[in-house]
Amino acid sequence: MNKFRKILVIILLISILIGFFCTVNAEKITYDVNYLTPLASNVYTLSNNSKVAENIELKQTLDGNYTQLQEWINNANNNNDKVEIEKSEIDTIEENVRKAGRLLLPEGNQQQGTNTQNNSQSNTDNQQSSTDTQTTQNNNQAKDTTDNDQESSEFGDTYYIPTSIKRVEGGNVYRVHANTRKGPKENQVLISPMNNDGRTYYLYRSSDSKLQRTMAFIAADLANNDNIHYEWGGKSLSQNLRKNNYTPTAITQLCGADCSMFVAASLETAFNKANTPKGPIEFYTDGMRDALPKYGFKAQYNSERHSIPDWGQSGKLEIGDILVVPAKESEGEFGHTFIFLGPYYTSGKIAPSSSGAYGNGTSGGYTAEGEEIDDKQNIDEKSFRFSGLPGDVTYEGELTPIRNFFAKIGDFIDYLLGLIFLVIKIIIIGFVNIAYNIFLSIVSLMKK
Incomplete structure (x- = not known):
C-alpha cells in the first residue's frame, strides 16, 4: 500500500512539473481591445496595400492575422473588453507588420545609398529593392535596409506607416490641411507647399514626437483619399474613421471636415494608433489655443507668430507641429490651421518647389537634407x-x-537584466508552486 502511495505521489509531482513548464512555454497575457483594434487596423491597411499584395505569401498571412484579430476583438467585446492571448501569437503578428512595413519604402528611398557600401552588400540590398529599379542605378546605389525595427528609415519613429507619400529631396518641405470648399477635391484637402497666405501663425508642439509624426502621416493619407473633401464644420470624417477602426485607407464613403476638424480627426486617430485613446476629439479654429494643451500640445517660442514661409525657412519646425491662427486674430477674413508634414509629398505626383528647413525645433535647426543651417x-x-x-x-x-x-550596449544591458529577472521569477514561482503542491499531497496522504 505504501509503495502504491509513493507511485501516486511521484505521478502527481510529474504532472505538476509538466503543467508548470507548459504554462511557462505558452505564456498568456490579457490584452485590451484598445490595443487589438489599432493593431487590426494596421494589419488591414498593410494587407490591402498594392506593394504588399505583390508578396502573395505575406498578403495571405496578413489576411489570416486580420481574421484572427477580429475574432479576438469580438471575444474581448463580450468579456469586458479584455481577452487572453498567447504572447507568441501577438509577437508573430507584430513581426509580420514590420515585414510588410519594410516593403512600403518608396522608390526614391530604394535608390538611396552610400559610397562606402561594397559591391557584395550592394547586390544583396538590390535584391530587396523593387524589380523595376534600373540595373545601372542598382550598381551605384542601394536600398538602406539597416533599420529592421518597427521604425522605418523612410518615415522615422511612428505608430503608423503611410502608404501614399514619398520623401522629397532637395530641401523641400510641405504642409497638409483642409484648405477650401471651392474647386475640385484635390484643391480642398491636400498636401501643399509652404506658400504665404497673408496670415501669421502660432506654433504648437507635443512632447511626444512619435505621436506628432503619426498624426502628420495619418493626415497625409487622409488628404490623398479621394473620398475626403472639405466640409464646413463637418464631422463625417471623424465618424467614418471610428467606423473603420481608424484606418485612413479603409474610408470608402464620401465624408468631410474643415481645417480644424481635419486636424482633430488626425489627432484622434494618432492617439488610437498609439494605444492611448482619448475618445472623440472635436474643436474649431477659434478654440484650438485652449483645446490643444488638453492633448499635450503647447505653444512654442513664447507664442511668436510668423508667416508660413518664415516658419518654413526658420528650421524650428518639427514634423507634426500644428500651426494655427484664430479668426479673431487673423490678418485675413478667416482663421486657419494645418499640420507641418516636412519633406514628404504625394507619391506619383511631381512635388512642387517648397524650399524650407526643419529639424529638432532648436534655433538653427536642420535642412530637409539633414545639414545644419549654422x-x-x-x-x-x-x-x-x-x-x-x-x-x-x-x-x-x-x-x-x-x-x-x-546606445546598443545600454539596450543589451536592459535586455540582459530583464532576462535575468524573468528567470529568477520563473524559478521562484515554480519552486513555490511545486512546494505548495507537495505540501497539499502530503497532507492529503496523511489524512488517509
Whole structure:
C-alpha cells in the first residue's frame, strides 16, 4: 500500500512539473481591445496595400492575422473588453507588420545609398529593392535596409506607416490641411507647399514626437483619399474613421471636415494608433489655443507668430507641429490651421518647389537634407545645457556611430537584466508552486 502511495505521489509531482513548464512555454497575457483594434487596423491597411499584395505569401498571412484579430476583438467585446492571448501569437503578428512595413519604402528611398557600401552588400540590398529599379542605378546605389525595427528609415519613429507619400529631396518641405470648399477635391484637402497666405501663425508642439509624426502621416493619407473633401464644420470624417477602426485607407464613403476638424480627426486617430485613446476629439479654429494643451500640445517660442514661409525657412519646425491662427486674430477674413508634414509629398505626383528647413525645433535647426543651417555648438540657450559638439546629432536625431554603439550596449544591458529577472521569477514561482503542491499531497496522504 505504501509503495502504491509513493507511485501516486511521484505521478502527481510529474504532472505538476509538466503543467508548470507548459504554462511557462505558452505564456498568456490579457490584452485590451484598445490595443487589438489599432493593431487590426494596421494589419488591414498593410494587407490591402498594392506593394504588399505583390508578396502573395505575406498578403495571405496578413489576411489570416486580420481574421484572427477580429475574432479576438469580438471575444474581448463580450468579456469586458479584455481577452487572453498567447504572447507568441501577438509577437508573430507584430513581426509580420514590420515585414510588410519594410516593403512600403518608396522608390526614391530604394535608390538611396552610400559610397562606402561594397559591391557584395550592394547586390544583396538590390535584391530587396523593387524589380523595376534600373540595373545601372542598382550598381551605384542601394536600398538602406539597416533599420529592421518597427521604425522605418523612410518615415522615422511612428505608430503608423503611410502608404501614399514619398520623401522629397532637395530641401523641400510641405504642409497638409483642409484648405477650401471651392474647386475640385484635390484643391480642398491636400498636401501643399509652404506658400504665404497673408496670415501669421502660432506654433504648437507635443512632447511626444512619435505621436506628432503619426498624426502628420495619418493626415497625409487622409488628404490623398479621394473620398475626403472639405466640409464646413463637418464631422463625417471623424465618424467614418471610428467606423473603420481608424484606418485612413479603409474610408470608402464620401465624408468631410474643415481645417480644424481635419486636424482633430488626425489627432484622434494618432492617439488610437498609439494605444492611448482619448475618445472623440472635436474643436474649431477659434478654440484650438485652449483645446490643444488638453492633448499635450503647447505653444512654442513664447507664442511668436510668423508667416508660413518664415516658419518654413526658420528650421524650428518639427514634423507634426500644428500651426494655427484664430479668426479673431487673423490678418485675413478667416482663421486657419494645418499640420507641418516636412519633406514628404504625394507619391506619383511631381512635388512642387517648397524650399524650407526643419529639424529638432532648436534655433538653427536642420535642412530637409539633414545639414545644419549654422555651425554653432548645440547649446540650449534657455537652459544653458551643452548637448554635444557640431555633428554629434545628424538627420532626424540619428546618433553618430559612437553614440549608437553605447546606445546598443545600454539596450543589451536592459535586455540582459530583464532576462535575468524573468528567470529568477520563473524559478521562484515554480519552486513555490511545486512546494505548495507537495505540501497539499502530503497532507492529503496523511489524512488517509
